[in-house]
Every structure is written in C-alpha cells, then in structure tokens.
Amino acid sequence: MSEEHLPIQLRTEALEQLLVEAGLVDPTVMDKFISTYANDVGPLNGAKVVAKAWTDPAYKERLLAEGTSAIAELGFKGPQGEHIVVLENTDDVHNVVVCTLCSCYPWPVLGLPPSWYKDPAYRSRVVREPRAVLHEMGLDLAADVDVKVWDSSSEVRFFVLPQRPAGTESLSEEELSGLVTRDAMVGVALVGAP
Ligand code: FE
Secondary structure, eight states: OOGGGSOHHHHHHHHHHHHHHTTSOOHHHHHHHHHHIIIIIHHHHHHHHHHHHHHOHHHHHHHHHOHHHHHHTTTOOOTTOSSEEEEEOOSSEEEEEEOSSSOOOOHHHHOSOOHHHHOHHHHHHHHHOHHHHHHHTTOOOOTTSEEEEEEOOSSOEEEEEOOOOTTOTTOOHHHHHTTOOHHHHHTSSOOOOO
C-alpha cells in the first residue's frame, strides 16, 4: 500500500499529530470542538427544522418537497448537505437512515455521525434486519408499521422528520425542538412526550 492510499483516518491522525507537535493545534481544544459539533451544534439544527415543520404546515410541505432549500431557509447548509432528502415518519411508515458504504450523514442538520452509525455491524445489519437492530437500540415498532431503510450515497443525504408526540399541542416551537433527539432524526428512536 503506497502512502497516498493510507486510510483517511490514519492520514488524519498523522496530520493532527504533526499540527499538535508543531504547536499549531491544541488537542484539548480540538477534542472539544469535535465533541461540540458531534453532540450539540449539529442535532440542535435538525431539531429546529423538525419543530418548524411540526408547527408550520407550509414549511413542512416545502421541506418534504425540497429538503435542501427548506433547510437552508433556517441558515443550515454546507458540506455534506448539498442534497438533503427529508423522509416523513407517519403512523404507517417508519424511515431509518444508513450509509452501507461508509458514513455519509447530513452534517448541516445533525453534525458529525455517532460511532454506532459508522459501525460495520449497524451498516450491514440494519438493511437485512431493521426491526432486530431497532429493537436492540430500544425501539420496538408495531407489526403493521412499514419500516423503510434508506441507504445514503455520495450524492444524497437523508434526514428523518419524526412524528410529533401526542400531548404537545400547547408547546412552543422552541419547546418542541428541545424534545427532538439526534437518534429520532436518523430514525432509530421516536420523539418522546415531555
Ligand atoms: Fe457514506
């Protein structure tokens, strides 16, 4: 294997080490940045999109028709988000997202993918036995729900619009967004009532 064909992770780690050794990068700051982007900033964006769709029917229509531009209306765009397709969960259909090839993921709305999303076991099994995988992740769907698994590609990133939980009629858009989790927007969880 020639050096230019080393896996991206190894090359990235080597690059990070060089930057740290040269004093150009503080590894704790870098870890903090990655953690923030992975856990906070990203999914919060997606949660705002979901809450707006729940409270604004015209926006929801635009979101389902043309995800990328509707998401950009809220200011969320950029790398790994050039073509986002939004999938609506209903009483009859439950959508789950995977990237069987690698870890394609809609960064502008969800941030960086969690480790389980990149796990070869999730990537191969969720296609073959989605209900078993969802059960292991704590989600049991009714038998009559149609489970659809969507495989991301280099062109398309998928984003799940979860169902609004019952009993949330009086909540504001901001309160609603606080209920929406990253996992619900990948389709491996539901949004729970407050
Ligand atoms: Fe991928």
